[in-house]
Amino acid sequence: MKDKESKWQVELVEVTKIYKDTIAVNNSNIKIKAGEFFSLLGPSGCGKTTTLRIIAGLEEPDEGKVFLEGRDVTNVPAHRRNVNTVFQDYAIFPHMSVYDNVYFPLKMRKISKKEADPRIKRVLKLVNLEGFEKRYSSQVSGGQRQRVASARALVNEPRVLLLDEPLGALDFKLRVSMQKVLKDIQRNLNITFIYVTHDQTEAITMSDRIAVMSQGLIHQIGTPDEIYNNPATAFVASFIGEMNFLEGLVTSIPSSDTVEVSVSNKNILCKNNDQKISLNDGVLVSIRPEKVHVNPLQSLKNVIEAELSRIVFKGNNFEVTAKFDKCEVRSLVDYKVWDKSQKVGNRVKIGWNPEDVQVFPISMKKDMIQYE
Amino acid sequence: MFDKPRAYIMGIPIIFWLLTIIITPVILMLIMSFRQKVGYDISNILTLSNYLEILKKPSYVKILLRSFRIALIASTLAIFASYPLAYYISRKIRKGRHLLFMLIIAPLWISYLVRIIAWRAILGNKGLINSTLMALGLIKEPLSFLLYNQFAVAITLTYISIPFVFIPLYTALEKIPVNLIDAARDLGANEFHTFINVILPLCIPGLLTGFMLAFIISLGDYIIPMQLGGTGGMMLGNIIWSQFGFAFNWPLGAALGFILFSIAAVILAITQKFGSREGMLYE
Numbered sequence: 001m002k003d004k005e006s007k008w009q010v011e012l013v014e015v016t017k018i019y020k021d022t023i024a025v026n027n028s029n030i031k032i033k034a035g036e037f038f039s040l041l042g043p044s045g046c047g048k049t050t051t052l053r054i055i056a057g058l059e060e061p062d063e064g065k066v067f068l069e070g071r072d073v074t075n076v077p078a079h080r081r082n083v084n085t086v087f088q089d090y091a092i093f094p095h096m097s098v099y100d101n102v103y104f105p106l107k108m109r110k111i112s113k114k115e116a117d118p119r120i121k122r123v124l125k126l127v128n129l130e131g132f133e134k135r136y137s138s139q140v141s142g143g144q145r146q147r148v149a150s151a152r153a154l155v156n157e158p159r160v161l162l163l164d165e166p167l168g169a170l171d172f173k174l175r176v177s178m179q180k181v182l183k184d185i186q187r188n189l190n191i192t193f194i195y196v197t198h199d200q201t202e203a204i205t206m207s208d209r210i211a212v213m214s215q216g217l218i219h220q221i222g223t224p225d226e227i228y229n230n231p232a233t234a235f236v237a238s239f240i241g242e243m244n245f246l247e248g249l250v251t252s253i254p255s256s257d258t259v260e261v262s263v264s265n266k267n268i269l270c271k272n273n274d275q276k277i278s279l280n281d282g283v284l285v286s287i288r289p290e291k292v293h294v295n296p297l298q299s300l301k302n303v304i305e306a307e308l309s310r311i312v313f314k315g316n317n318f319e320v321t322a323k324f325d326k327c328e329v330r331s332l333v334d335y336k337v338w339d340k341s342q343k344v345g346n347r348v349k350i351g352w353n354p355e356d357v358q359v360f361p362i363s364m365k366k367d368m369i370q371y372e
Numbered sequence: 373m374f375d376k377p378r379a380y381i382m383g384i385p386i387i388f389w390l391l392t393i394i395i396t397p398v399i400l401m402l403i404m405s406f407r408q409k410v411g412y413d414i415s416n417i418l419t420l421s422n423y424l425e426i427l428k429k430p431s432y433v434k435i436l437l438r439s440f441r442i443a444l445i446a447s448t449l450a451i452f453a454s455y456p457l458a459y460y461i462s463r464k465i466r467k468g469r470h471l472l473f474m475l476i477i478a479p480l481w482i483s484y485l486v487r488i489i490a491w492r493a494i495l496g497n498k499g500l501i502n503s504t505l506m507a508l509g510l511i512k513e514p515l516s517f518l519l520y521n522q523f524a525v526a527i528t529l530t531y532i533s534i535p536f537v538f539i540p541l542y543t544a545l546e547k548i549p550v551n552l553i554d555a556a557r558d559l560g561a562n563e564f565h566t567f568i569n570v571i572l573p574l575c576i577p578g579l580l581t582g583f584m585l586a587f588i589i590s591l592g593d594y595i596i597p598m599q600l601g602g603t604g605g606m607m608l609g610n611i612i613w614s615q616f617g618f619a620f621n622w623p624l625g626a627a628l629g630f631i632l633f634s635i636a637a638v639i640l641a642i643t644q645k646f647g648s649r650e651g652m653l654y655e
Contacts, residue, residue, distance in 0.1 A: 057557075
């Protein structure tokens with residue numbers, strides 16, 4: 001296939017990868033801009049690591065093409081691609097010192113140690129590992145190992161850095177500080193990061209764009225804002241952040257941008273985000289807890305009488321669960337706003353705006369994340 | 373506080389075991405090597421004369437060096453024969469890996485003597501090689517250099533050593549995480565450079581263990597030289613055997629034996645030093 005002009009740095013075209021009887025990657029199309037922080041997000045086994053390995057050249061797709069800067073690299077082996085990977089368990093060579101690990105990619109390019117030395121020193125400084133040159137991987141901590149792996153992958157100055165759950169093995173505090181380090185490196189060096197994670201918070205806080213995957217399928221590609229506020233499928237809605245789901249039937253479509261859904265004989269006005277929905281369709285109604293108001297002061301289009309069934313203190317806010325018929329709706333209420341005299345069993349009004357409610361076809365229910 | 377004496381008490385059986393089975397026989401052999409054969413008797417006076425005799429007689433030194441050389445050749449050949457095998461089975465084959473592993477170590481279940489006689493059938497005048505070459509018309513007379521010399525001994529020792537080299541090599545190779553290979557490829561190493569820079573250094577402990585086992589097995593062997601070595605293929609083991617078995621010169625045999633034991637101990641110590649790095653490599 002002829003190479004084509006492209007403004008995309010990384011492009012996957014209809015890529016499919018099948019292992020024995022499972023489809024690891026199902027007809028994926030991804031386009032990534034130069035300098036972008038792009039995340040592949042999904043639960044374990046969703047195909048995100050396989051996608052990354054296909055970009056790295058460590059895995060060959062069964063179908064489809066991979067382009068790097070417009071060049072078809074589908075059949076180019078890993079060692080001849082200008083991308084480098086930070087592996088999940090770091091894959092630091094145990095028989096080499098930190099210095100020699102970082103020198104390795106330069107050595108493979110036949111760069112002498114003398115010539116490589118300033119570059120190695122610079123990249124070790126970048127990841128804050130000065131003074132650790134002579135140590136072996138068994139002599140440094142988990143966080144330092146992560147930085148050795150990053151330094152080694154960065155020393156070649158790749159155009160694209162692939163990161164496979166790079167912070168997955170670290171504890172929470174260290175993870176947060178390493179997120180900042182990685183983000184700074186990405187911004188300062190202006191290289192493209194493709195970042196695999198199952199941690200939605202990590203993806204949302206760090207990425208420019210995110211591809212949300214499940215069972216080999218890409219459900220949505222978008223900015224963190226788009227993915228959070230306009231999830232394309234019920235899976236995305238359930239995977240990203242907290243979400244209330246209610247089942248109902250479409251009773252009327254009053255206008256092109258609203259639908260009315262009956263949930264336990266209560267009518268709820270929703271945003272018509274899925275134009276294919278028609279009358280009498282079964283739907284999933286989804287509302288973020290922070291959009292649900294308890295005993296609202298302002299007038300809202302959707303107000304339902306309910307009974308408080310649970311109140312959980314969460315520090316800066318309360319998670320309040322209200323029940324009507326068999327439906328439960330969780331609400332996040334700011335600490336200062338919440339009326340502390342309220343008790344479980346009290347009758348309250350819960351309400352929300354139609355534009356904060358999305359509907360999905362009921363058929364999407366099976367794809368949703370079931371944590372219980 | 374109570375742990376320490378308990379640990380000592382629990383250690384007693386082990387110490388007893390070591391003393392009776394390993395240390396005492398060695399000490400007895402060492403003492404024997406300093407005694408001397410007088411007529412048909414062995415005197416109780418301790419002397420260095422056995423060792424001096426060994427050093428003075430060029431034939432002993434010659435056979436010692438030859439044993440060393442043959443053992444070195446056999447263990448090196450065993451490494452070269454086992455490495456590709458172990459590499460291929462541990463890293464390239466997915467299906468039937470265990471079957472192949474079993475096939476390679478299967479000869480260990482067959483009698484040592486049978487396997488040695490089998491090599492006589494392969495290398496002999498009417499053996500497999502000669503009869504095949506003659507049937508093909510490549511030679512008229514059977515090749516006589518195949519049997520009853522150092523070559524035959526080295527080849528057979530190599531064959532005997534292969535499973536002992538294969539097992540530690542296979543284990544070392546199989547233990548190398550796939551991720552490291554992926555990382556090497558990802559960082560620009562082709563298959564050859566990955567092998568030289570990552571795989572080979574990481575299996576050095578296995579390589580050393582295998583080499584040590586093959587070397588010690590070969591150095592002390594006396595049945596193979598006896599069966600296949602002829603007069604020119606005699607090794608130290610044969611001389612020790614003849615001192616105990618025919619010459620009834622136990623002190624001299626013990627001295628020779630102790631020299632062999634010391635060489636083995638030194639090699640063991642050296643490989644142990646490198647082998648212990650293994651722990652560091654994988655934390």
